Amino acid sequence: MRFGQWSKIKVSLIVQKYGGTSVGSIERIRAVATKAVAAHRAGHQVVVTVSAMSGETNRLVSLIEGVSDRYNKREYDVVVSAGEQISIGLLAIAINALGVKARSYLGWQVRFLTDSIHSKARIREIEGFRIREDLEKGHIVVIAGFQGVDEAGNITTLGRGGSDTSAVALAAALHADWCDIYTDVDGVYTSDPRIVTSARRLDRISYDEMLELASLGAKVLQTRSVELAKKYKVPLRVLSSLQEGGGTLLTEEDELMEKVIVSAITNSRDEAKITVLGVPDRPGVAATIFGALAEANINVDMIIQNISESGETDMTFTVPRGDYQHALETLAIPVKQIAAREIKGDPTIAKVSAVGVGMRSHAGVAQRMFKALAADGINIQMISTSEIKISVILAEKYMELAVRTLHDAFELDKDAGDRVIAR
Amino acid sequence: MRFGQWSKIKVSLIVQKYGGTSVGSIERIRAVATKAVAAHRAGHQVVVTVSAMSGETNRLVSLIEGVSDRYNKREYDVVVSAGEQISIGLLAIAINALGVKARSYLGWQVRFLTDSIHSKARIREIEGFRIREDLEKGHIVVIAGFQGVDEAGNITTLGRGGSDTSAVALAAALHADWCDIYTDVDGVYTSDPRIVTSARRLDRISYDEMLELASLGAKVLQTRSVELAKKYKVPLRVLSSLQEGGGTLLTEEDELMEKVIVSAITNSRDEAKITVLGVPDRPGVAATIFGALAEANINVDMIIQNISESGETDMTFTVPRGDYQHALETLAIPVKQIAAREIKGDPTIAKVSAVGVGMRSHAGVAQRMFKALAADGINIQMISTSEIKISVILAEKYMELAVRTLHDAFELDKDAGDRVIAR
Numbered sequence: 001m002r003f004g005q006w007s008k009i010k011v012s013l014i015v016q017k018y019g020g021t022s023v024g025s026i027e028r029i030r031a032v033a034t035k036a037v038a039a040h041r042a043g044h045q046v047v048v049t050v051s052a053m054s055g056e057t058n059r060l061v062s063l064i065e066g067v068s069d070r071y072n073k074r075e076y077d078v079v080v081s082a083g084e085q086i087s088i089g090l091l092a093i094a095i096n097a098l099g100v101k102a103r104s105y106l107g108w109q110v111r112f113l114t115d116s117i118h119s120k121a122r123i124r125e126i127e128g129f130r131i132r133e134d135l136e137k138g139h140i141v142v143i144a145g146f147q148g149v150d151e152a153g154n155i156t157t158l159g160r161g162g163s164d165t166s167a168v169a170l171a172a173a174l175h176a177d178w179c180d181i182y183t184d185v186d187g188v189y190t191s192d193p194r195i196v197t198s199a200r201r202l203d204r205i206s207y208d209e210m211l212e213l214a215s216l217g218a219k220v221l222q223t224r225s226v227e228l229a230k231k232y233k234v235p236l237r238v239l240s241s242l243q244e245g246g247g248t249l250l251t252e253e254d255e256l257m258e259k260v261i262v263s264a265i266t267n268s269r270d271e272a273k274i275t276v277l278g279v280p281d282r283p284g285v286a287a288t289i290f291g292a293l294a295e296a297n298i299n300v301d302m303i304i305q306n307i308s309e310s311g312e313t314d315m316t317f318t319v320p321r322g323d324y325q326h327a328l329e330t331l332a333i334p335v336k337q338i339a340a341r342e343i344k345g346d347p348t349i350a351k352v353s354a355v356g357v358g359m360r361s362h363a364g365v366a367q368r369m370f371k372a373l374a375a376d377g378i379n380i381q382m383i384s385t386s387e388i389k390i391s392v393i394l395a396e397k398y399m400e401l402a403v404r405t406l407h408d409a410f411e412l413d414k415d416a417g418d419r420v421i422a423r
Numbered sequence: 424m425r426f427g428q429w430s431k432i433k434v435s436l437i438v439q440k441y442g443g444t445s446v447g448s449i450e451r452i453r454a455v456a457t458k459a460v461a462a463h464r465a466g467h468q469v470v471v472t473v474s475a476m477s478g479e480t481n482r483l484v485s486l487i488e489g490v491s492d493r494y495n496k497r498e499y500d501v502v503v504s505a506g507e508q509i510s511i512g513l514l515a516i517a518i519n520a521l522g523v524k525a526r527s528y529l530g531w532q533v534r535f536l537t538d539s540i541h542s543k544a545r546i547r548e549i550e551g552f553r554i555r556e557d558l559e560k561g562h563i564v565v566i567a568g569f570q571g572v573d574e575a576g577n578i579t580t581l582g583r584g585g586s587d588t589s590a591v592a593l594a595a596a597l598h599a600d601w602c603d604i605y606t607d608v609d610g611v612y613t614s615d616p617r618i619v620t621s622a623r624r625l626d627r628i629s630y631d632e633m634l635e636l637a638s639l640g641a642k643v644l645q646t647r648s649v650e651l652a653k654k655y656k657v658p659l660r661v662l663s664s665l666q667e668g669g670g671t672l673l674t675e676e677d678e679l680m681e682k683v684i685v686s687a688i689t690n691s692r693d694e695a696k697i698t699v700l701g702v703p704d705r706p707g708v709a710a711t712i713f714g715a716l717a718e719a720n721i722n723v724d725m726i727i728q729n730i731s732e733s734g735e736t737d738m739t740f741t742v743p744r745g746d747y748q749h750a751l752e753t754l755a756i757p758v759k760q761i762a763a764r765e766i767k768g769d770p771t772i773a774k775v776s777a778v779g780v781g782m783r784s785h786a787g788v789a790q791r792m793f794k795a796l797a798a799d800g801i802n803i804q805m806i807s808t809s810e811i812k813i814s815v816i817l818a819e820k821y822m823e824l825a826v827r828t829l830h831d832a833f834e835l836d837k838d839a840g841d842r843v844i845a846r
Binding site (some may be wrong): 060063064071072085088090092093094096104106109153 | 449452453483486487489490491493494495497498499500501502504505506508509511512513515516517519520525526527529531532576578
């Protein structure tokens with residue numbers, strides 16, 4: 001905002017986050033330093049969160065697994081958190097070399113207080129005063145992502161991708177004006193551009209839509225970081241660290257967004273289907289089947305049960321493809337216990353979804369989706385819906401075709417204002 | 424001490440320290456875990472201090488130097504201290520895998536409070552209560568060497584070799600019964616065994632003698648660690664991590680030691696000699712010469728000034744060989760200022776020293792030393808003495824011969840009780 005020449009220019013506080021690829025070499029670290037210094041010289045207060053240099057976390061994990069495959073998770077956190085310690089120090093040195101004072105801090109120093117669930121801890125609180133002091137002095141502050149400290153002073157880590165969450169939590173705690181997540185793509189797209197050449201980068205997307213996309217296979221952001229951004233209303237931008245411009249802004253829904261019925265079409269191959277045939281229709285059978293899978297730590301996604309007239313029913317559900325064989329073995333005994341007739345499976349399926357907050361207020365989206373797929377001869381095997389999403393399971397070989405068909409059907413290659421169906 | 428079968432067996436508290444080579448690979452880390460567990464199963468309370476895996480500190484330093492050659496030392500400490508963080512976590516995992524509970528701690532966790540001189544900080548205080556608590560529970564405690572934290576919560580490091588000092592300081596703070604420094608040699612020898620084949624391992628050596636040896640080129644222990652051991656009377660053993668048995672005990676002087684006039688003969692090639700000829704004999708000339716060297720950060724060791732009758736004098740001194748050229752260049756202008764006639768130098772000299780606490784009470788050691796060297800035709804260029812040491816500078820080509828001659832002259836190949844000169 002500008003109020004004429006005598007007004008004070010507002011200083012913005014920006015949190016920038018760079019992933020492992022962005023700090024993967026000395027040259028890349030220097031490039032990140034240049035970006036942070038540019039924001040600082042533009043008059044902003046800058047806090048930078050970084051991951052470990054790409055490859056470093058894997059190196060440390062393989063050292064750990066070399067010592068023992070049944071490692072203690074507290075000690076795992078001690079070892080892997082060293083990765084970010086190296087990258088923050090190097091980045092602070094690179095920023096200093098450009099003539100701007102920088103100081104690096106580890107999770108325990110600033111401090112990122114977490115619970116004590118080692119290797120997937122959750123942030124409870126961030127003490128920001130040391131960071132604010134440094135910012136007031138004109139320093140750039142560099143913070144280790146991915147790590148924290150529990151009440152007892154033990155080092156904790158937030159799980160893979162946790163640096164996104166560190167950055168958003170930090171932006172919330174410092175009341176930052178915005179949080180920039182630099183990654184190797186330049187934003188969130190209407191579809192995977194490798195499948196749909198006419199896919200468009202979204203300038204804006206709502207937190208809720210992004211949550212669905214993150215859980216439907218878009219690997220841009222850790223789900224937990226989007227949850228936090230939504231909760232604390234942190235304006236979040238996804239940007240490329242390799243090219244200027246572009247980016248997608250995550251923000252709260254507004255009227256304009258609601259007019260767009262479908263924002264994106266996603267796809268995922270990480271699916272397998274299992275059907276238990278001839279299940280006696282009596283209480284407790286579902287609990288037997290899904291209890292066994294839960295005990296084996298296998299996540300079940302969609303579940304469909306056909307209503308039976310004969311006293312028998314068929315039960316179909318999906319599991320992650322990597323757990324398919326394990327799931328079949330796990331179910332062998334329960335299936336006998338409940339006296340089901342047969343168990344079948346298919347690991348060659350895919351999930352294609354349409355996501356959009358506009359669905360809340362627009363009827364007919366499902367119908368349009370099914371009609372478009374049918375017109376191209378694509379058979380739908382399973383359907384699952386939420387308020388702002390429709391997912392279908394289909395044979396894997398139709399996945400790309402289905403994505404392109406739906407991208408066309410919802411006119412996602414057009415500017416939102418030009419879409420016929422959006423009005 | 425044993426008091427018969429009903430007496431309580433005293434539990435000893437042991438601090439073990441393992442250097443970088445001893446934890447240089449997963450196999451070595453497992454071997455260290457086995458040694459620590461053996462001491463624990465023998466009924467002792469065990470605290471283990473470790474360095475970074477060999478090569479790791481060099482890797483981190485070269486990353487730092489790749490980013491900038493004028494790096495900030497606070498950030499240097501952040502990066503290099505990650506090396507010990509990795510090794511303590513891995514060692515704790517390896518000990519756990521052997522069925523004994525272990526917990527690792529970083530410098531800031533336990534805590535090693537230091538001053539704020541980054542990259543060569545000095546330990547001020549250690550808070551031992553967390554360690555004692557774990558020991559009482561029957562845990563083995565693994566502590567990162569080389570690092571601490573200052574009052575403001577910044578990470579500090581103690582300088583190369585600082586893990587020795589961490590171990591000794593820890594032993595002093597915990598009132599440990601003894602401190603074992605595991606390294607790649609099995610103790611302290613009467614001379615370098617590569618030069619004198621009849622060199623003998625010393626079973627015991629006094630702190631003062633070890634201090635002289637450390638500063639005269641024996642690279643077994645960091646000097647600061649020996650100072651601390653002396654100050655807090657920590658019984659210190661130097662042992663090999665690769666073979667059982669042996670070792671040298673560092674302890675306070677006793678009567679037996681005083682009877683041994685010379686304990687060891689050391690040698691060092693890290694010497695160069697500079698002579699300023701025809702120096703006018705007036706106040707201030709020494710200050711001009713040595714002031715210039717001090718400003719250039721060049722350490723001067725021995726200094727000899729010949730008394731002049733002509734109003735002119737010659738001044739000879741030694742500098743580290745790596746600083747020889749730099750010293751000559753540094754002195755070019757001061758030598759003109761004081762109107763000295765000429766400057767000459769010789770970088771091919773060596774220092775050979777005899778060390779022994781018995782010298783304090785025995786006359787004639789210097790005479791015996793000079794006589795032995797003369798008998799073998801070795802010319803002495805400079806002499807310097809302390810209460811328990813005599814050092815001579817000679818041409819480098821005579822170094823090995825001089826060491827062997829003196830080893831023989833003081834009968835160091837014999838058991839101390841059998842030496843003629845020791846009585």
